Amino acid sequence: MTSAGAAEARDRDGEGRARNARPRDGLGRPLPYGAEGVPRQPEGVVRRPQETVAQAQELLDAGRPFHAHEVFEDAWKSGPEEERVLWRGLAQLAVGLTHAARGNAVGGARLLRRGAGAVEGWETEQGEDRPYGIDLAGLLRWARELAARVESGGRPVDAAAEAPRLRS
Known part of the structure; x- marks a missing residue:
């Protein structure tokens, strides 16, 4: 196939951005x-923070941390500037669980660890330890303990069984 033919076969939206409409498994791997x-998470959805937390928790509980990451990513990209580090850190935690499960x-x-560092930095800077009811101290403990176990064991983890509780 010529390079022009290859470009035509790529999955693009009307503005030429990659869409990647391939089906995915529960851990976000392309099928x-x-x-x-x-079902894929719709992208670019603007939710209230409480809705973001609730929807992400449902996805985490269902063993779909990749999809929870996408929910957090929407909040990171659409939320107030002062909260972006928090939402980005939460997205990194969810994708960290995704990689551990893979x-x-x-x-x-x-x-x-990167996500825990971002969340901890946000908590320190903002002086707030329970934004939107999120138990940041418990989440940081979970992330660091799971990182240590994953490194020492090297085996995939069960994403649903290892899902964190965002609110205690």
Whole structure:
């Protein structure tokens, strides 16, 4: 296929941005076209913070941390500037769990620690330890403990069984 033909075959929206409409499994891994995947999270949804937390928790409990990451990412991109570090950190925690569940111990531990650092930095800067009811101290403990276990064990974790409780 020529490069022009390859470009035409790519999955793009009307403005030329990549869409990546391939079906995905519960951990966000792409499946072959035509395979039955799990429903995708719509992108760019603006939610109230309480809705973000509730929807992300439902997805985490269902063993779908990749999809919870997308919910947090929407909040990160659409929320107030002073909250972006918090939402980005929460998104990193969810994607860290995703990598740990996929068996990527190094990447999972790294993202869990990076997300914990962002959340902790936001908490310190803002002086707020329970934004929108989120138990930041418990979440930080969960992330660091899981990172250490993932690094030492190297085996994939069960995403639903290891899902954090965002609110205590």
